[in-house]
Amino acid sequence: MESYLLAMAVFAGLYALMALGLNVIWGLAGMVNLGLVGFFAVGAYASAMLTTWAHWPIPLAWAAAAVIAAILGVVVALITARLKGDYLAIVTLGFAEVIRIVASNEIALTGGTSGISNIPGPGRGILTPPEFNFEFFVIVWGFAIVVAFLLGRLSMSPFGRVLRAIREDEMIAAVAGKRVLAFKVQAFAVGAAVLGLAGALYAQYNAYVAPDAFQSLITIYIVLALTAGGAGVMRGALLGSILVICLTEGTRFLGALVPGLAPGQIAALREGIIGVALILALTFRPQGILPEKPRVLSLNTAR
Amino acid sequence: MILTLLQTLINGLLAGAQLAVPAIGFTTIYAVLRFPSFAVAGHMTIGAYAGYVANVTLGLPAGIALLAAFLVAGVAGVATDAGVLRRMRASGPLTVAIGSAALTIVLENVIRFGFGNDPRGYDLPVLRDWKFAGLRLGPVQVEAAGAAMLAMAILFLFLAFTRTGKMMRAVADNPMLAGLKGIDAETVARLANFIGKGLAGFGGMLVALDTSIDPLTGFRVVLSVFAAAVVGGLGSIPGAVAGAFVIGIGEEAAVLVLDPAYRTAVGFFAILLVLSLRPRGLLGERAY
Numbered sequence: 001m002e003s004y005l006l007a008m009a010v011f012a013g014l015y016a017l018m019a020l021g022l023n024v025i026w027g028l029a030g031m032v033n034l035g036l037v038g039f040f041a042v043g044a045y046a047s048a049m050l051t052t053w054a055h056w057p058i059p060l061a062w063a064a065a066a067v068i069a070a071i072l073g074v075v076v077a078l079i080t081a082r083l084k085g086d087y088l089a090i091v092t093l094g095f096a097e098v099i100r101i102v103a104s105n106e107i108a109l110t111g112g113t114s115g116i117s118n119i120p121g122p123g124r125g126i127l128t129p130p131e132f133n134f135e136f137f138v139i140v141w142g143f144a145i146v147v148a149f150l151l152g153r154l155s156m157s158p159f160g161r162v163l164r165a166i167r168e169d170e171m172i173a174a175v176a177g178k179r180v181l182a183f184k185v186q187a188f189a190v191g192a193a194v195l196g197l198a199g200a201l202y203a204q205y206n207a208y209v210a211p212d213a214f215q216s217l218i219t220i221y222i223v224l225a226l227t228a229g230g231a232g233v234m235r236g237a238l239l240g241s242i243l244v245i246c247l248t249e250g251t252r253f254l255g256a257l258v259p260g261l262a263p264g265q266i267a268a269l270r271e272g273i274i275g276v277a278l279i280l281a282l283t284f285r286p287q288g289i290l291p292e293k294p295r296v297l298s299l300n301t302a303r
Numbered sequence: 304m305i306l307t308l309l310q311t312l313i314n315g316l317l318a319g320a321q322l323a324v325p326a327i328g329f330t331t332i333y334a335v336l337r338f339p340s341f342a343v344a345g346h347m348t349i350g351a352y353a354g355y356v357a358n359v360t361l362g363l364p365a366g367i368a369l370l371a372a373f374l375v376a377g378v379a380g381v382a383t384d385a386g387v388l389r390r391m392r393a394s395g396p397l398t399v400a401i402g403s404a405a406l407t408i409v410l411e412n413v414i415r416f417g418f419g420n421d422p423r424g425y426d427l428p429v430l431r432d433w434k435f436a437g438l439r440l441g442p443v444q445v446e447a448a449g450a451a452m453l454a455m456a457i458l459f460l461f462l463a464f465t466r467t468g469k470m471m472r473a474v475a476d477n478p479m480l481a482g483l484k485g486i487d488a489e490t491v492a493r494l495a496n497f498i499g500k501g502l503a504g505f506g507g508m509l510v511a512l513d514t515s516i517d518p519l520t521g522f523r524v525v526l527s528v529f530a531a532a533v534v535g536g537l538g539s540i541p542g543a544v545a546g547a548f549v550i551g552i553g554e555e556a557a558v559l560v561l562d563p564a565y566r567t568a569v570g571f572f573a574i575l576l577v578l579s580l581r582p583r584g585l586l587g588e589r590a591y
Contacts, residue, residue: 032397034404079575085397086339086537087578090529093341094571097526105564220408223401265416272412278405279387286394 006133012245013140019225019237021194027231029187030167035092038099041214043199048116062200069196070189077188103211115210148234224278230288319551320448325506326531326543328499334475334538335495338396342403343503345410347521350376350504351511376504377497384496415518422515447509530570536584
């Protein structure tokens with residue numbers, strides 16, 4: 001039971017990192033990204049390949065995974081940044097699907113649907129499984145807190161202010177002399193790097209990656225985490241991720257509560273509840289539990 | 304070689320006709336409500352299952368089952384919009400778009416809860432492919448394409464000649480002007496939802512006739528549907544038809560050179576290509 005709780009805490013941390021990545025792209029810069037699981041997958045595969053096949057040291061592989069995801073983020077942003085949000089939603093969703101198709105079919109590169117196994121993890125084999133879980137709990141949440149702190153600083157900086165301006169009104173930001181495209185591309189790259197890092201940590205923790213783990217449902221989890229916690233706020237991303245894990249794992253025990261359901265029906269209920277939760281969050285509290293405080297300076301209180 | 308190309312063209316046209324129906328549904332909703340509705344995927348699946356209940360459980364012929372697919376998905380579309388998506392409209396189109404993705408997850412799982420994950424098929428007579436000068440034609444695919452053409456013809460007549468159809472076009476063209484003329488935007492929104500989601504359901508059954516009925520029937524092809532609408536120009540109905548044929552033929556042609564698994568990627572690259580070269584799509588964004 002303890003190791004189960006620890007494992008769930010590790011996943012909450014991974015979700016938190018992904019929510020933080022999405023928060024830069026969506027929360028700050030206002031670009032929808034329904035393909036975030038694609039960047040997570042790229043990070044996971046990059047780190048898995050580098051450590052398992054090329055025997056790179058793990059920290060170096062994690063850094064490389066973040067960089068590769070960021071480069072991909074730049075490419076996606078350059079292609080899509082001029083598009084309206086409507087198109088961006090469609091294109092990013094398609095991007096994640098394409099990543100999954102490539103992962104399933106380029107068998108020589110990715111191991112196909114059977115994936116990559118025996119990925120080395122720091123101290124795996126030396127530590128006992130509970131110790132390993134605890135180690136990763138510290139690593140993942142350590143990263144999440146540091147990244148949240150850094151991104152929090154970033155969002156307060158002039159850079160973050162420009163991103164919020166672009167989110168609110170691109171035209172005005174452009175008229176104010178900001179190079180909107182460059183800012184959007186940078187925001188996308190930073191967000192994608194965090195998503196890629198989350199993927200790399202996942203690969204090392206799980207010791208196994210396969211295309212099935214990168215379903216679009218994960219994207220919905222993260223969108224829910226950010227919407228529930230409060231888009232635009234880094235603490236919101238952390239809180240939302242914990243809530244999402246409580247929801248996905250708490251419903252695991254539904255079967256015991258409602259007798260007479262087939263396992264398939266319980267699975268359908270659990271997935272459906274995520275959808276319902278997102279609908280409720282969007283309807284009743286789109287600003288989230290920890291809403292972003294409007295940073296308005298009125299003339300007479302200006303410091 | 305020429306025979307292979309001709310066969311590819313025929314398959315592409317048949318696939319395109321199937322794709323055109325949900326693509327019209329998607330683009331109609333976009334034209335009137337101005338958000339990309341990911342709920343089209345869920346309603347395609349609903350249509351496929353409504354057709355299954357009509358055809359297999361009730362033993363009705365496939366033509367009637369298609370009508371049932373249209374009606375059930377259309378009514379579901381109006382209900383889910385009134386109950387779920389309409390409340391989000393004030394928060395902006397992207398919120399509604401994300402809400403519609405969540406809605407698809409809910410709908411898929413309602414279906415999964417009731418019918419399970421196992422793929423099902425319709426109760427159709429097994430027919431041999433027609434062979435003609437070395438070309439093969441599947442009777443089911445041909446009939447599905449025929450049904451698609453019929454549905455499209457009816458929609459065009461409706462939009463061109465009826466008062467209600469003109470109302471819808473007016474709102475799609477310029478909502479403010481239409482409002483000044485006393486056209487009730489909510490009525491038109493409901494109508495657009497009924498027709499759009501109904502066509503998604505109809506198209507869902509057409510797709511399921513060719514593949515299988517399962518909770519992911521809609522989601523599997525939804526990227527191709529989006530691609531058809533975007534390539535043709537979001538919000539343009541003739542554009543969606545043209546886009547659907549482009550995507551249909553493109554997907555069949557891709558199978559000639561690539562692994563069949565990359566079929567779905569064709570739509571994605573078509574979107575990127577069109578958006579970089581001609582962002583308004585082939586036929587622009589005019590609704591009709």
